[in-house]
Amino acid sequence: MKRIFLIIQLLILGTVISLGQISLEITYKADMKAFQLEDGTFKFIKVDLENKKLLVYNADNILENSIAIQVPTGHKLKDVKLISSHAEGEKDNFSVLYTCYYEAQKSGNDFADRFPDQLYTLNVIDPDGNYLLKIPYTTSYKLLPSTDDNNKLLVYQTMQKGFETQRIVEVYGF
Secondary structure (H helix, E strand, C coil): CHHHHHHHHHHHHHHHHHHCCCCCCCCCCCCEEEEECCCCCEEEEEEECCCCEEEEEECCCCEEEEEECCCCCCCEEEEEEEECCCCCCCCCCCEEEEEEEEEECCCCCCHHHHCCEEEEEEEEECCCCCEEEEEEEEEEEEEECCCCCCCEEEEEEEEEECCEEEEEEEEEEC
């Protein structure tokens, strides 16, 4: 009797374990980036450099949006992030923050002048590709999430003229 009871328990346990297996849903290429927005939804983005578009997919791998990104001639795309910034209930509740840069050759006889400067521009666009913010000469940025729906974007800029260097931090709210 104990053997039958033990066999029944093992069969039930085997059935439960087989139903709880982890299964592969989808495989993304390494050029896809995943982001979780403030409302908890996941988005995957892929940059299509050939067509200058940012492709936004939902968690089910369905293309939700194709956003035209404007990378000026001679610039290279550096970093892309999705940020939440719109009111709840809107279809597209995110903006896109991306940085691009170009290399400026210096003129001079100093050894350091042989190496080009990388000059960055920070851009924020809406889901339709319209600029919300464009800041040249950025050196870095930091997104500060907030619990009271008042997120901050810190943008660090360095401007240099001769031997004088001016560093500033601009704070934007969204």
